Amino acid sequence: MTGLRARQKADKNRRILEAATGLFREVGYDAARIEDIAERAAVSVGTFYNYYQSKGDMLLATVAMEVEEVIDAGRSIVSDPPRDVLSAVSRLIDQYYDHSLVYLSKEMWRTAMAISIQQPETPFSRRYTDLDRALCAQVSTLVRNLQARGAVREGIDTAAVGAMFFNNLNMMFTDFVRDEAMTLERLKHEVARQNRPLATLISVGAD
Structure with a gap:
């Protein structure tokens, strides 16, 4: 189970990074909102903050x-x-x-x-x-x-x-x-x- 949780966590992290970089390219870093990154990555805003503070x-x-x-x-x-x-x-x-x-x-x-x-x-x-x-x-x-x-x-x-x-x-x-x-x-x-x-x-x- 530990291995599965680690893989799931890594997958969520990768989704967040890919969603964010895609959005940054489309609208620019300053205009990108954390809410939009979370939605694109299919995670909650709370989950985003479990990985990153900003x-x-x-x-x-x-x-x-x-x-x-x-x-x-x-x-x-x-x-x-x-x-x-x-x-x-x-x-x-x-x-x-x-x-x-x-x-x-x-x-x-x-x-x-x-x-x-x-x-x-x-x-x-x-x-x-x-x-x-x-x-x-x-x-x-x-x-x-x-x-x-x-x-x-x-x-x-x-x-x-x-x-x-x-x-x-x-x-x-x-x-x-x-x-x-x-x-x-x-x-x-x-x-x-x-x-x-x-x-x-x-x-x-x-x-």
């Missing part, structure tokens, strides 16, 4: 769901990356970016970022921060695996380099969600261009 909590939970999925998808790239450093880093970053608008619009990302900064001590904001660190760690693991395979020079601080790649992709993603006109392809192109000098410097055979 729309902001629920939005950050959606971000967490998105990031957990990209981390999971990134594991196959990290474990068996292309040998070329820039190709490997770009493949992982592109996978992150390609998934970024599956659940959230640019407006929703902007709102989630603002909430995480304004309310840093809430459980959902802390989860947001922890997952950012997990993404950074995954990029560093990719660089470390490339070093173990002989593609990255010995002596390179893979954690530091991974953080540099991650900080750039994170900053550029922030610029992307600020600019409604910027496409994913332009974002990926610009990030690859900026990452090329660092990838070249750490690659085996670099002068």
